[in-house]
Amino acid sequence: xxxxxxxxxxxxxxxxxxxxxxxxxxxxxxxxxxxxxxxxxxxxxxxxxxxxxxxxxxxxxxxxxxxxxxxxxxxxxxxxxxxxxxxxxxxxxxxxxxxxxxxxxxxxxxxxxxxxxxxxxxxxxxxxxxxxxxxxxxxxxxxxxxxxxxxxxxxxxxxxxxxxxxxxxxxxxxxxxxxxxxxxxxxxxxxxxxxxxxxxxxxxxxxxxxxxxxxxxxxxxxxxxxxxxxxxxxxxxxxxxxxxxxxxxxxxxxxxxxxxxxxxxxxxxxxxxxxxxxxxxxxxxxxxxxxxxxxxxxxxxxxxxxxxxxxxxxxxxxxxxxxxxxxxxxxxxxxxxxxxxxxxxxxxxxxxxxxxxxxxxxxxxxxxxxxxxxxxxxxxxxxxxxxxxxxx
Amino acid sequence: xxxxxxxxxxxxxxxxxxxxxxxxxxxxxxxxxxxxxxxxxxxxxxxxxxxxxxxxxxxxxxxxxxxxxxxxxxxxxxxxxxxxxxxxxxxxxxxxxxxxx
Numbered sequence: 274x275x276x277x278x279x280x281x282x283x284x285x286x287x288x289x290x291x292x293x294x295x296x297x298x299x300x301x302x303x304x305x306x307x308x309x310x311x312x313x314x315x316x317x318x319x320x321x322x323x324x325x326x327x328x329x330x331x332x333x334x335x336x337x338x339x340x341x342x343x344x345x346x347x348x349x350x351x352x353x354x355x356x357x358x359x360x361x362x363x364x365x366x367x368x369x370x371x372x373x374x375x376x377x378x379x380x381x382x383x384x385x386x387x388x389x390x391x392x393x394x395x396x397x398x399x400x401x402x403x404x405x406x407x408x409x410x411x412x413x414x415x416x417x418x419x420x421x422x423x424x425x426x427x428x429x430x431x432x433x434x435x436x437x438x439x440x441x442x443x444x445x446x447x448x449x450x451x452x453x454x455x456x457x458x459x460x461x462x463x464x465x466x467x468x469x470x471x472x473x474x475x476x477x478x479x480x481x482x483x484x485x486x487x488x489x490x491x492x493x494x495x496x497x498x499x500x501x502x503x504x505x506x507x508x509x510x511x512x513x514x515x516x517x518x519x520x521x522x523x524x525x526x527x528x529x530x531x532x533x534x535x536x537x538x539x540x541x542x543x544x545x546x547x548x549x550x551x552x553x554x555x556x557x558x559x560x561x562x563x564x565x566x567x568x569x570x571x572x573x574x575x576x577x578x579x580x581x582x583x584x585x586x587x588x589x590x591x592x593x594x595x596x597x598x599x600x601x602x603x604x605x606x607x608x609x610x611x612x613x614x615x616x617x618x619x620x621x622x623x624x625x626x627x628x629x630x631x632x633x634x635x636x637x638x639x640x641x642x643x644x645x646x647x648x649x650x651x652x653x654x655x656x657x658x659x660x661x662x663x664x665x
Numbered sequence: 666x667x668x669x670x671x672x673x674x675x676x677x678x679x680x681x682x683x684x685x686x687x688x689x690x691x692x693x694x695x696x697x698x699x700x701x702x703x704x705x706x707x708x709x710x711x712x713x714x715x716x717x718x719x720x721x722x723x724x725x726x727x728x729x730x731x732x733x734x735x736x737x738x739x740x741x742x743x744x745x746x747x748x749x750x751x752x753x754x755x756x757x758x759x760x761x762x763x764x765x766x
Contacts, residue, residue, distance in 0.1 A: 321713060328705040329709065333727060397700070521753075598687055602690075602691070620715060626692065
């Protein structure tokens with residue numbers, strides 16, 4: 274039962290109290306914009322993680338000693354490969370390298386250069402690949418962030434790693450990972466296992482951790498428990514554990530999210546309180562005059578519904594539109610620092626575009642109906658009184 | 666139709682067309698997921714390189730509790746992103762409980 278005349282009247286009424294309504298509109302806009310932008314960023318990051326979770330190894334084995342991660346003896350690889358159901362066992366050498374000049378942490382990952390199809394498959398994710406340099410042992414492939422930092426420090430063709438004994442290890446740059454993988458590869462340096470061991474000062478019979486591939490997903494948990502019995506000093510992380518960890522990456526009940534929600538709700542309830550604590554004498558007089566000239570209670574409430582609906586609905590639509598623009602086209606300036614922190618190596622914040630209707634609905638139902646209700650209820654109290662009583 | 670209604674309709678149409686253009690542009694922005702999957706399968710390490718300030722933030726899914734309290738058992742983590750990313754559920758996945766054979 275849409276009433277165009279009442280709708281027009283509601284628009285005129287909004288215009289009449291322009292300054293106050295613009296203020297409420299702006300606060301409403303900022304509030305929803307902030308909440309939806311944070312939700313869009315966090316949802317996109319979750320989506321990005323979920324897209325690659327299948328490609329991770331089925332089981333990761335780490336050795337813990339006094340609660341700290343330690344290197345594992347390479348002999349365990351043979352015993353692990355004897356477990357029925359395991360198709361591939363990969364000992365890994367990887368770790369963090371702190372580049373003091375820039376204050377950046379690199380992730381150095383060693384690979385077996387002689388594994389089948391390795392060069393062919395790695396070429397697919399590398400830009401500016403130099404095959405001639407790559408065939409030499411002392412070469413590396415770096416992420417875009419690493420490449421930029423090295424270039425700023427005049428290392429455009431090679432980099433000198435400082436080994437634990439203080440000697441230098443010169444490694445040439447053979448290529449950069451593709452821009453499409455920047456969220457995963459930004460801080461990665463990929464080189465041979467031998468070079469990684471030399472840079473970290475690791476022994477030849479040690480590896481950082483071991484990963485397993487298990488073709489049958491139903492066997493993963495059984496194999497994981499077998500490994501726990503075989504090696505009680507090891508922590509076994511399955512792909513399922515990683516998936517659970519990915520799903521819980523953001524804890525909305527603490528940290529930055531809780532602070533944001535408290536501020537947002539507090540601001541919103543100030544608006545609600547202002548609205549629901551009663552009408553101004555002007556507004557009451559208006560309702561009195563409307564009743565005196567023959568308006569029914571239903572008409573008055575419908576007009577108030579249109580007023581609140583236009584104000585909150587427009588603010589909602591505008592803020593969602595702008596937050597999509599802000600997050601996915603402008604790449605969330607300022608707010609992105611909440612997610613990158615102190616990091617020196619900041620990737621291009623190009624997040625995958627995901628519109629989560631559930632989140633949008635959540636924000637909608639937490640704000641718009643509440644505001645409409647807070648406008649209608651006091652108007653209903655005033656409208657049920659006699660006209661002369663309200664005007665007086 | 667009064668003047669206010671005309672302004673309102675124009676305003677609403679402008680927002681909706683902006684929204685529609687935005688959706689079309691963003692939906693057509695394809696990203697090659699196969700590249701990402703191939704990269705992750707070759708490297709085998711979890712988590713995103715969005716924050717690299719601490720190793721338990723960079724590789725939070727496979728970090729242990731002692732990497733968080735590395736400096737001192739009672740020192741509170743001071744990296745800002747630890748207020749954004751929750752600690753991994755795998756932190757307590759320590760090999761202290763062994764199944765009966």
